[in-house]
Amino acid sequence: xxxxxxxxxxxxxxxxxAVAFWCDPISGHATLYWYRQILGQGxxxxxxxxxxxxxxxxxxxxxxxxxxxxKGVDSTLKIQPAELGDSAxxxxxxxxxxxxxxxxxxxxxxxxxxx
Amino acid sequence: xxxxxxxxxxxxVQEAETVTLSCTYDTSENNYYLFWYKQxxxxxxxxxxxxxxxxxxNATENRFSVNFQKAAKSFSLKISDSQLGDTAMYFCxxxxxxxxxxxxxxxxxxxxx
Numbered sequence: 001x002x003x004x005x006x007x008x009x010x011x012x013x014x015x016x017x018a019v020a021f022w023c024d025p026i027s028g029h030a031t032l033y034w035y036r037q038i039l040g041q042g043x044x045x046x047x048x049x050x051x052x053x054x055x056x057x058x059x060x061x062x063x064x065x066x067x068x069x070x071k072g073v074d075s076t077l078k079i080q081p082a083e084l085g086d087s088a089x090x091x092x093x094x095x096x097x098x099x100x101x102x103x104x105x106x107x108x109x110x111x112x113x114x115x
Numbered sequence: 116x117x118x119x120x121x122x123x124x125x126x127x128v129q130e131a132e133t134v135t136l137s138c139t140y141d142t143s144e145n146n147y148y149l150f151w152y153k154q155x156x157x158x159x160x161x162x163x164x165x166x167x168x169x170x171x172x173n174a175t176e177n178r179f180s181v182n183f184q185k186a187a188k189s190f191s192l193k194i195s196d197s198q199l200g201d202t203a204m205y206f207c208x209x210x211x212x213x214x215x216x217x218x219x220x221x222x223x224x225x226x227x228x
Contacts, residue, residue: 108159
């Protein structure tokens with residue numbers, strides 16, 4: 001069964017350093033999501049792509065976070081510089097399309113620890 | 116704004132018994148979807164069950180069923196014949212017209228042998 005791939009699974013970095021996460025969605029899925037899940041809370045949407053275009057990045061802290069999906073397939077989420085408060089699980093999800101009828105499939109996540 | 120509240124941070128149940136997880140939500144919309152997601156330890160989140168608000172009939176998926184009370188804005192999940200593999204975090208989520216998934220804080224369920 002096809003799955004969403006993410007790497008790395010774990011990342012430890014010092015504050016003020018740059019860090020990047022990679023996501024490969026299920027083949028054929030046009031919509032890709034990045035979520036942040038702080039320990040003890042539910043995921044919160046950071047950015048949503050439809051193909052290579054950003055649909056929603058209203059919750060993305062744009063002063064330090066950036067996301068791209070250049071060819072409309074895989075995606076990279078970057079943080080520069082990392083802060084202690086960025087420690088969290090970063091989840092990627094994909095779906096066939098945008099809308100409630102399309103199930104979102106989640107990857108295993110990248111657990112980031114900022115020291 | 117849309118909100119989802121899960122008032123039970125942790126629950127436990129004996130294997131083979133039935134457990135119900137609670138969820139309440141708030142939205143001003145009339146057409147929305149509700150979901151229960153399962154996040155096992157160190158594994159990806161998966162969809163357990165979903166309910167379309169305009170459907171009165173409660174959704175069922177094998178051992179999982181929901182009690183959807185639209186007027187009360189309540190959406191509880193019942194797990195029958197609990198199994199050890201049901202041990203996980205369970206998240207209730209709402210998706211309205213903005214198409215953004217809004218999650219609750221989750222309930223940690225432990226199934227004891």
